[in-house]
Amino acid sequence: MTVKQFLKSKTFAALIVLVCIALVAGGLLAILNDLLAISEEDRILAAIEGIYGQKTSYTEINLPDNLKENEYGSVQNVYLLEDGNYLIKSTGINGYKNGTVTLWLVAEYADGSFVGLGKTAVAENTKQTLMGDFKASFFEIYASSNVLNDNYFSVETSSDTITNIKSGATKTSVAVNNAVNAALYMIRNNGGLL
Amino acid sequence: MNTQKFRKIASDGLLTNNPTFRLVLGTCPTLALTTSAFNGVGMGLAVTFILICSNVLISLLRKVIPNSVRIPAFVLIIATFVTIVRMVMEKFIPDLYSSLGVFLPLIVVNCIILGRAESFASKNDVLSSALDGLFTGLGFTVALTLMGTVREILGSGSFFGLALWDFKIAFFTSQAGAFFVYGIFIALFNAVYSYFERKQHRKTFLAEFDVLPASEKVKEG
Numbered sequence: 515m516t517v518k519q520f521l522k523s524k525t526f527a528a529l530i531v532l533v534c535i536a537l538v539a540g541g542l543l544a545i546l547n548d549l550l551a552i553s554e555e556d557r558i559l560a561a562i563e564g565i566y567g568q569k570t571s572y573t574e575i576n577l578p579d580n581l582k583e584n585e586y587g588s589v590q591n592v593y594l595l596e597d598g599n600y601l602i603k604s605t606g607i608n609g610y611k612n613g614t615v616t617l618w619l620v621a622e623y624a625d626g627s628f629v630g631l632g633k634t635a636v637a638e639n640t641k642q643t644l645m646g647d648f649k650a651s652f653f654e655i656y657a658s659s660n661v662l663n664d665n666y667f668s669v670e671t672s673s674d675t676i677t678n679i680k681s682g683a684t685k686t687s688v689a690v691n692n693a694v695n696a697a698l699y700m701i702r703n704n705g706g707l708l
Numbered sequence: 709m710n711t712q713k714f715r716k717i718a719s720d721g722l723l724t725n726n727p728t729f730r731l732v733l734g735t736c737p738t739l740a741l742t743t744s745a746f747n748g749v750g751m752g753l754a755v756t757f758i759l760i761c762s763n764v765l766i767s768l769l770r771k772v773i774p775n776s777v778r779i780p781a782f783v784l785i786i787a788t789f790v791t792i793v794r795m796v797m798e799k800f801i802p803d804l805y806s807s808l809g810v811f812l813p814l815i816v817v818n819c820i821i822l823g824r825a826e827s828f829a830s831k832n833d834v835l836s837s838a839l840d841g842l843f844t845g846l847g848f849t850v851a852l853t854l855m856g857t858v859r860e861i862l863g864s865g866s867f868f869g870l871a872l873w874d875f876k877i878a879f880f881t882s883q884a885g886a887f888f889v890y891g892i893f894i895a896l897f898n899a900v901y902s903y904f905e906r907k908q909h910r911k912t913f914l915a916e917f918d919v920l921p922a923s924e925k926v927k928e929g
Contacts, residue, residue, distance in 0.1 A: 527774060532777050535781055539788040546795055547795065550796060551795075560802060636806055643811075646741070682882055
């Protein structure tokens with residue numbers, strides 16, 4: 515088949531139609547992405563609103579690199595809120611299919627000292643198909659537990675752990691617990707200060 | 709469009725060819741997302757919107773899209789609308805967006821949408837295709853909402869997130885519970901459908917018998 519024959523063939527016409535549809539769709543999505551894109555600032559304000567019921571101002575804290583990664587996962591961002599508490603975005607590893615769960619959580623401070631965890635909200639996850647099944651009662655455990663000792667959250671019950679597990683979603687529970695543990699580890703290894 | 713065609717499209721989407729209970733399509737989100745009625749409504753409405761939009765566009769382009777590339781073209785169109793729904797949902801309904809999770813992008817390969825594009829929208833006019841999308845989507849939404857309602861009430865003791873009582877049967881929120889509730893609904897839906905279908909056949913038969921000429925009735929008698 516010569517080039518001329520190919521250009522007049524049905525295959526070429528079909529390709530052109532497909533390319534046209536892809537270009538129009540791509541253009542439309544690019545415009546909408548510009549209009550609907552959620553900035554990092556919007557995400558932070560939405561997380562603050564989700565936890566506090568209203569948007570408040572915040573200041574980002576620069577974390578030293580050695581405090582960002584630990585055995586439970588990583589701490590992405592820390593923000594100082596108006597009321598003196600800190601909003602932490604942390605990711606827990608070892609979830610279902612080695613996926614991760616990222617949480618927003620509040621570290622409550624009184625007179626400059628860490629006094630416990632506050633509300634928690636899910637920011638995002640990878641591969642955790644059962645994430646939608648995690649109800650408020652699961653996350654309330656973090657706020658109601660005493661975390662001023664050296665215990666970390668776990669799906670297994672032992673004397674030095676705080677058990678929190680969602681039945682039927684053990685691996686995802688591990689990732690959620692690890693997200694909280696990553697933040698706790700960071701706080702504890704910084705002398706309780708942020 | 710005449711009333712008869714409109715009625716047929718409506719009854720096909722909602723009852724005769726109900727995608728969930730009659731055709732058993734879109735089973736994956738049906739089983740995974742119906743742990744609550746809110747999830748059911750959200751997923752159902754998202755699919756309805758995508759069905760209407762993709763059906764309309766595919767119907768408009770049905771004479772332009774060559775037969776040999778129709779499936780990739782349909783997938784491209786459907787994927788575009790799914791991405792738009794994802795963007796809108798993430799921006800304006802973040803709670804529902806996180807609840808639907810991975811099943812939202814997976815609407816691209818939902819066999820209900822691709823099935824209606826292939827079997828209806830690519831062969832019919834725009835208005836009929838839009839109505840087909842609307843009623844098929846509503847049939848899916850109603851089915852998911854019903855299943856979500858039953859599973860949420862029995863499994864979580866709540867209805868659309870509002871606590872009703874402390875009585876809960878965890879089985880209904882599990883995967884096994886999803887299959888159980890789905891099976892019960894399919895059985896009930898088909899039993900009721902068959903009953904009315906038999907009744908309709910009987911009525912049609914009697915109506916035909918009654919219009920026979922008197923001489924024929926005597927001969928038969």
